[in-house]
Amino acid sequence: MRRPPPRRPGLAGLLLLCLGGAAAAAEIPPGERRSGFDQMTPELRAMQRDEAAHPGLLWVADGEEAWGTAPASGAPACSGCHGPITAMRGVSARYPAFDEGGGGPVDLEDRINLCRRRHQNEAPLAPETRPLLALAAAIGAQSRGLPVAPPADPRLDGARAEGRALFTRRLGQLGLSCAACHDAQWGRHLGAAVIPQGHPTGYPLYRLEWQDLGSFRRRLRNCLTGMRAEPFPPDAPELVALELYLMQRAAGLPVETPALRP
Numbered sequence: 001m002r003r004p005p006p007r008r009p010g011l012a013g014l015l016l017l018c019l020g021g022a023a024a025a026a027e028i029p030p031g032e033r034r035s036g037f038d039q040m041t042p043e044l045r046a047m048q049r050d051e052a053a054h055p056g057l058l059w060v061a062d063g064e065e066a067w068g069t070a071p072a073s074g075a076p077a078c079s080g081c082h083g084p085i086t087a088m089r090g091v092s093a094r095y096p097a098f099d100e101g102g103g104g105p106v107d108l109e110d111r112i113n114l115c116r117r118r119h120q121n122e123a124p125l126a127p128e129t130r131p132l133l134a135l136a137a138a139i140g141a142q143s144r145g146l147p148v149a150p151p152a153d154p155r156l157d158g159a160r161a162e163g164r165a166l167f168t169r170r171l172g173q174l175g176l177s178c179a180a181c182h183d184a185q186w187g188r189h190l191g192a193a194v195i196p197q198g199h200p201t202g203y204p205l206y207r208l209e210w211q212d213l214g215s216f217r218r219r220l221r222n223c224l225t226g227m228r229a230e231p232f233p234p235d236a237p238e239l240v241a242l243e244l245y246l247m248q249r250a251a252g253l254p255v256e257t258p259a260l261r262p
Helices: 011-021 042-049 057-067 078-082 108-119 130-141 154-168 178-182 216-226 237-249
Strands: 097-099 104-106 205-207 212-214
Touching (some): 097 108, 104 108, 104 154, 216 237
8 A cells, every 4th residue: 555645734834834943943054055956846957957948048148139239328338348248257156246336235236237327327227127137147147157156345244244134033924034934944845836945046037937037136025025024125225135145155056047946
């Protein structure tokens, strides 16, 4: 007689587990850190590897074209200052980074918009729009396979500590923290979905749930909504602080941009 497979906890049961582990969640040891890629089905892993099947690469193609196109202002194209987009290899692995002009951390999409304002006399691209995501994806794709290498810049220490505090803080009506699920319960199922460790190694990424490419800020805001917490505004510094901490936590894992996720 065949033994029935073990039952997975339902949503209510897993929420209880997360609530119970919220205070005791320990950071995942470096040797046990894994990309969400490792938790996907073989079919989805194959789709991410297949340049003909991965829908996110359409955004990369758009971004590569935009890289060499001069803006309407008459200022040089991105390539006019930085050279071919292949010169961006390694750049996204080092973001968020400190911006001298603003005096604080910026992510890659911030940097794109700062370059547009400061050097191209162009308006910033709106969050989550295809032009911004395409440029970020094209730049990020140059670093695929390289290890995440956050900058050892002491000016980032305060924001990084703020990000860690936010990651471990209970938020929202459910009283959950990010760490309660992504540190304490990773690998378990929340409904049909496997809980990942939460490493931002592939953003912007194509999510099948969205049928779209999206930024890490979008993912963070979605998570806060799921925790029944008020999402931070899209331009909130808290979102950059969280990314800064989580990229430090993901140090050494390979860049996957644009990744593919369920």
